[in-house]
Amino acid sequence: MTTTASATARPAGGRPAYRDGNVLRWLTAYTASLLGDSVYFVALGFAAAKVAPPAQVGLVMAAGAVPRAILMLGGGVVADRFGPRLVVIGSDTVRCALILAAAAALALASPGLWLLVAVALVFGVVDALFMPAVGALPPRITTPDQLVRLQGLRALSVRLGTVVGPPVGGLAMGLGGGAAAFTVAGLLFATSVPLLIGTRIASLPPAERAPAGRELRDGLAYIRRHRVVGPLVLSGALCELGLVGPLNVGMVLLADERGWGAAGYGWIIAGFGVGSAVSALLLAVHGRIRRAGAVQIGTLLVGSVGIGFIGVAHQLAVAVAVAFLSGLICGVCGGLATALIQTATEPAYLGRVTSVMSLTGFGLAPLVYPLFATAVGAFGAAPVFLTSAALAALGGAFTAFLPAIRHAELPT
Structure with missing residues (x-):
């Protein structure tokens, strides 16, 4: 197929x-x-x-x-x-x-x-x-050899x-x-x-249809069994749960705690956004990353640490610089992870695999917001940022022990 x-x-x-x-x-x-x-x-x-x-x-x-x-x-x-x-x-x-x-x-x-x-x-x-x-x-x-470019675009x-x-x-x-x-x-x-x-879409051979509940169970079982897709989906879920708090709530709380105000918050978010845009442009133009699995693991670890250290910064300029580098590195990580998952997934399962990935980012991750805000109020921004970063880094740490992920490559 x-x-x-x-x-x-x-x-x-x-x-x-x-x-x-x-x-x-x-x-x-x-x-x-x-x-x-x-x-x-x-x-x-x-x-x-x-x-x-x-x-x-x-x-x-x-x-x-x-x-x-x-x-x-x-x-x-x-x-x-x-x-x-x-x-x-x-x-x-x-x-x-x-x-x-x-x-x-x-x-x-x-x-x-x-x-x-x-x-x-x-x-x-x-x-x-x-x-x-x-x-x-x-x-x-x-x-498949153009998926990294497409993810960058x-x-x-x-x-x-x-x-x-x-x-x-x-x-x-x-x-x-x-x-x-x-x-x-x-x-x-x-x-x-x-x-x-007007967009041309590849057609797939007709497949035998089953009841919707069975197709959903088959999709979840496919993710669980697949030695590349399963670990990368789990890794992405841990990363989302770890970083959604610092990126979507934490920056506001950090700017307030440090006295940087709304302008400081804007500069930090802009720094991260510019870094992400630069990495997206690099992926779109370059498009060929050797040892994609190993690079994805490394960028996930480094990017997570970078976001954690934004919460440690006491000077706005330092926080903005670290945010820019974190956005740059996390952008590469996200593009590679998605390309690796989509390359490894059989076309007939792409919708169900994508739904599990989307559920984490848009359904479960926002539930972290109140927990993260409460923790910052109790312990301050720095330790909570670092704890969240450690959870995100766990997504890269466990895949580093899996040869199928370390040696995963994208088609050239």
Whole structure:
């Protein structure tokens, strides 16, 4: 099955991924969808703030995470059963219709909080289908030797979405309120749909279908048995659980504890973001990493230690410099890990494998936030940062003892 998929998706003329029109078409659609996500969350938050107190705004923002976490594994089964291309196109179409309908409701009336909660819940359900499917697409649109480049390009799109999306959403809110911001998000989703339809996707031989529950169990058993995929998925889960606290909550608490304020927080986050963008660009251009498994282990260990030492820094300049280096190293680690997993996974299981990876990052990891914040309040930032970094480094430490991971290579 791997051979069939690769042959169908081979870039024309052996061009690298960043010069392959099919890859760039998918990348443009993916970027538009990411920007739509960012604008949507800004619009949802500000629209909720206009009709509800802060506590209820938090509930609205968190509402979509519940169905996303519950249904994520089922989304992987759907992606593998019906094909990721169909699921991604359908998901973006539904998101477009949902957000434009919300924009119309906000423009024509003054609906209460119930509308925003309903939109967030439905959006979360669709996200549970979209995330595993979009993660399963890269191996189906390019060859294995181009996966590292494609992961680098994808990481650049993610950075673009997080940097450009919120200001665009804020500008739309300022000019036309919630209706305008929701409209912009809906149009961005609409932009991605025809591009996705025009993207060539490798076809797979027809497979025998089983009940959904059995397919889910088969996917989990596949991950557990696979000597490369299983350890790397577990390693990634430990890394997510260890680093999500410092990166998403810890930087705010650290800046407050050190007296650096919001500006200091912004500089640290910008340093990490620039480092990640540079590493993504290097992966996209270079694309060929020898001894990929060993490099992934090493970068995971070093990157985890670097993030831990951000919490130890007492000078803002030092914290920003360490954040930049940590982002640079972690970006290489993440790109290699994803490429190694997708190269080793049989195409028929890509959706289910991606759903397990997404569940950790988007479903379980956010549960660490309150625990991390409580620990920082009790013990201070430095020891909690270092403890979290040690948990993340454990993901690299145990794989260092596995020959299948140490000697893993990407196709050249």
